[in-house]
Amino acid sequence: xxxxxxxxxxxxxxxxxxxxxxxxxxxxxxxxxxxxxxxxxxxxxxxxxxxxxxxxxxxxxxxxxxxxxxxxxxxxxxxxxxxxxxxxxxx
Amino acid sequence: xxxxxxxxxxxxxxxxxxxxxxxxxxxxxxxxxxxxxxxxxxxxxxxxxxxxxxxxxxxxxxxxxxxxxxxxxxxxxxxxxxxxxxxxxxxxxxxxxxxxxxxxxxxxxxxxxxxxxxxxxxxxxxxxxxxxxxxxxxxxxxxxxxxxxxxxxxxxxxxxxxxxxxxxxxxxxxxxxxxxxxxxxxxxxxxxxxxxxxxxxxxxxxxxxxxxxxxxxxxxxxxxxxxxxxxxxxxxxxxxxxxxxxxx
Numbered sequence: 001x002x003x004x005x006x007x008x009x010x011x012x013x014x015x016x017x018x019x020x021x022x023x024x025x026x027x028x029x030x031x032x033x034x035x036x037x038x039x040x041x042x043x044x045x046x047x048x049x050x051x052x053x054x055x056x057x058x059x060x061x062x063x064x065x066x067x068x069x070x071x072x073x074x075x076x077x078x079x080x081x082x083x084x085x086x087x088x089x090x091x
Numbered sequence: 092x093x094x095x096x097x098x099x100x101x102x103x104x105x106x107x108x109x110x111x112x113x114x115x116x117x118x119x120x121x122x123x124x125x126x127x128x129x130x131x132x133x134x135x136x137x138x139x140x141x142x143x144x145x146x147x148x149x150x151x152x153x154x155x156x157x158x159x160x161x162x163x164x165x166x167x168x169x170x171x172x173x174x175x176x177x178x179x180x181x182x183x184x185x186x187x188x189x190x191x192x193x194x195x196x197x198x199x200x201x202x203x204x205x206x207x208x209x210x211x212x213x214x215x216x217x218x219x220x221x222x223x224x225x226x227x228x229x230x231x232x233x234x235x236x237x238x239x240x241x242x243x244x245x246x247x248x249x250x251x252x253x254x255x256x257x258x259x260x261x262x263x264x265x266x267x268x269x270x271x272x273x274x275x276x277x278x279x280x281x282x283x284x285x286x287x288x289x290x291x292x293x294x295x296x297x298x299x300x301x302x303x304x305x306x307x308x309x310x311x312x313x314x315x316x317x318x319x320x321x322x323x324x325x326x327x328x329x330x331x332x333x334x335x336x337x338x339x
Contacts, residue, residue, distance in 0.1 A: 033172060033176070037171050037175070041168050041293075045160070048294065048299065049297035052297055056300065057299065058294065062311055065315075066314075072175055
């Protein structure tokens with residue numbers, strides 16, 4: 001009696017896990033814990049590119065990025081406050 | 092004399108780009124592990140070698156601003172997420188439960204995969220790859236433009252090679268002290284660096300003219316670091332005590 005080839009199945013399973021991990025990586029990389037950060041960054045850089053054609057707007061980008069970070073932190077705190085009585089949650 | 096000036100100029104310009112790449116590789120290597128970061132560096136150098144060999148002098152026509160824009164936006168998004176978590180932890184708002192959950196998840200995964208050595212960290216790989224590839228491409232531009240203008244590409248390449256050795260020596264010297272810095276402090280620093288590099292590169296790609304050119308990167312890093320420290324203090328003073336009271 002021939003034993004089933006488990007090594008081939010394990011290889012396929014590892015391959016699928018690798019693909020899933022790779023897809024998960026890109027999701028985490030671009031979207032992360034707060035999807036609005038990615039959306040705001042794209043918007044701000046796009047606006048900077050448009051404005052930079054006519055004006056010298058270099059201070060705009062660093063300032064806008066810090067505002068986005070502050071808003072994201074404020075949202076995290078607000079969410080944590082809203083659920084504080086339900087126990088700790090992922091920020 | 093002209094040759095010395097050419098080597099010196101290529102050395103300095105290349106060293107600036109290489110230090111930028113080194114900073115990113117050190118950041119991901121120290122915080123997330125060296126194996127995947129190193130494989131990202133090797134893959135970037137291989138890709139760079141192929142691009143340079145295939146394009147040669149035509150390399151000067153690659154749309155570097157579009158590359159800077161894409162890499163800058165990705166670094167900015169990634170850096171802000173990292174910085175956000177580090178600030179929440181530093182201000183006491185990110186609970187230690189998260190660390191416990193992460194540890195338990197890691198243990199669960201290790202139970203299914205006892206040999207940890209074959210796990211690949213795509214974050215480290217990609218961030219190291221992008222940093223080294225983009226900066227390496229810029230070094231190649233420097234060698235071709237500096238050397239090409241005086242028909243002495245070999246001398247310009249020698250200047251870049253000396254810069255590479257110098258930067259590698261510096262990297263080897265600072266890597267050990269960096270590994271003794273507390274984990275969240277390191278992550279905070281990495282978040283600041285990635286965000287600052289992201290701002291700088293995406294700004295260049297978007298057509299911004301930074302005052303002082305590459306030198307303004309130092310000012311951007313300082314600005315992001317100070318603003319992040321300010322946000323941490325603000326959260327410590329306002330949000331953390333309120334939440335502690337509510338959850339007590």
